Amino acid sequence: MDRVFIGSQAVSTGQLTEHELRRWYRPIxxxxxxxxxLDASLRDRTLGAWLWSKKRAVIAGAAAAALHGSRWVDADEPIELIAPSARRHDGLVVRNETLADAEVTTVAGLPVTTPVRTAFDLGRHxxxxxxxxxxxxxxxxxxxSIDEVTKLVQLHPAVRGVRQLKAILPLVDGGAASPKETWLRMLLIGAGFPAPTTQIPVMDGWRLLGVLDMGWEDIKVAVEYDGDHHRTDRRQYAKDQRRIRRLQQLGWIVIRVIAEDTPDDIIGRVQAAIRRRSSPRSTVA
Structure with missing residues (x-):
């Protein structure tokens, strides 16, 4: 049997009996x-949702983003479908929306909204x-392309959520490696700091010393979010400490943020670093 399958079809073709279906399998x-x-994965549930639609729907939203390679999509995330018949079902969000042919592609054999259309939908819904x-x-x-998403906004100026999408698009940054980095960047912008550059490469001679999460390269102030691996992986922790020391020798101020830090503490530390670099006595290596 396939990992995910239509039960009535398996019985009608003789692959399973009704008894075997009820005994060994469960409906998602x-x-x-x-x-x-089986602990059904997000991919299993996405395929199952498409089969449930009788192979008529297009995968959209976070499930589409995951198929395109996005991380941080939980296995129990509701599967979003675009289909003519918006029937309700637990674990599914079905929308009857218009899709142009150019807004649909195929990933892993499934019809999926393109990255541009996926962004258009996520930013609205x-x-x-x-x-x-x-x-x-x-x-x-x-x-x-943000420009391509903007073109979709211009084509559909009156659809639900488009005002929010227009406000979000200027803030999108592909340099956020995690949701916490997005949160941290927006905290800094909301506090009135200039928008930081993300994923800043730092060279040590001819060698790449590392890539900083975000910061202001002109004044050599960086802000990095430290995930749990810095506490659980001793080897990684030691490597990071050596990297930080070398960055400091090269003139960088690196502000490291952990989950327990408060927004006020983070903002205060960044303000102090920028003030230090703005001082007439300050020098940058």
Whole structure:
């Protein structure tokens, strides 16, 4: 049997009996089954949603973003479909929306909205902060064109959520390697700092010393978000400490942010670093 399959079809073709279907398999959507012992992945559920639609729907939203390579999409994320018949089902969001042929592509054998159309939908249908995280992650994965998304906005100026999308697009940055980096960048911008450059490469002679999460290269102030791996992976921690020391020797001020830091603390530390660099006594290597 396939990993995900239509139950009635398996019975009608003699692959399974009704008893075997009920005994060994469980439905994830109406008439779409997986093994009871299987922990269905996001990909399984996406395929199952398409089978549930009788192969008529187009995968959209976060599930489409995941198929395009976006990270940070949970396995239990509701699967979004664009289909003529917007039937309700637990775990699915079905929208009856218009799609042009150029807004649909194929990934892993499934019809999926293109990265541009996926961005257009995510920016309209998700809450502002989540939408920005999703668009950053999709930009990291696909390098979709903001200009192309803007063209879709111009083609559909009256659709739901387009005002929010227009506000989000100027903030999208493909240099955010995680949702926390998006949050940190927006915290800095919201505090009145100039928009930081993301993914700043730093050379040590001919060698790449590292890539900084974000910062202001002209004054050599960087801000980095430290994930849990810095606490759990001793080898990585030691490597990072050596890198930070060398960055400091090259004239960088590196502000490291952890989950326990408060926004006020982060903002205060950044303000102090920029003030230090703005001082007449300050020198940058």
């Amino acid at each position: 959507y109406r008439d779409v089954y997986v093994l009871k012992s 998700r809450a502002f902060d989540e939408a920005l995280v999703r668009l950053d992650a999709l930009k990291w994965a696909t390098f979709y």
